[in-house]
Amino acid sequence: MPPDGLPVGLAQAIEGDGMIAAISLIRRREDVDLATFRRHWLDPHGVMTAELPGLRAYVQHHCVSSPANNALARSLGIDGIPELWFDDIAQRTRAYTSPRLAACNVDSENFIGAVSRLVTQPQATVAKLEAAPGARVMLLAIGPPDRDWPQVVAAALGNLDGVSGWQTHHLLEQAPAPNSRIKALEVDVAGIAEVACCDEPAAAQIADFFTSQGAHAGRTATFAIEDHRFL
Secondary structure: OOOOOOOHHHHHHHHHOOOEEEEEEEEEOOOOOHHHHHHHHHHHHHHHHOOOOOEEEEEEEEEOOOOOOOHHHHHHOOOEEEEEEEOOHHHHHHHHOOHHHHHHHHHHOOOEEEEEEEEEEEOOOEEOOOOOOOOEEEEEEEOOOOOOHHHHHHHHHOOOOOEEEEEEEEEEEEEOOOOOOOEEOOOOEEEEEEEEEOOHHHHHHHHHHHHHOOOOOOOEEEEEEEEEEOO
């Protein structure tokens, strides 16, 4: 740990003044059905979140049914992955200590059963993140943080047909949601990436590859996602 008590990755991000993404893994409450969860997440919760101070971009990745969901993804029971971008750690801190975030935390209890928060530094996008309908995938590698994750993704996706682009994230921190009474989602994340494909079969082949081949075979969950962008 550096002298200021921050994890090393966060301290380096502050020194480098890099763009930060706050990414959550969320599971709905057991007494809330999927349709109700999605509606509430979009409105009012999404509308409230979009009002956080200093927020530069906000997208909700809704996990949807698809052959691109492998067995590991299905076992994790993750229903959504929100992604919030800030100019730097200071702006994220400003947002996460705001009255608006306090209100979001209260509202979260109405539909979220468990959550884990990640802080990442988005890496450069490779090609275009434009996908055909039903052909966008989120990769979630399970295990201790892997600094080689961007190279792992590039080596895998660069050889697969139908992949139009991807973006990896350098993991800086994983921790329970701050100032939240929602229980922590116990899953250790080694790396995360978003992938755009030309069609659904291409998305399904990504699930097949990360299930049986490569450096993270059997340890990478592949989620088909539907994006709802607020900012």
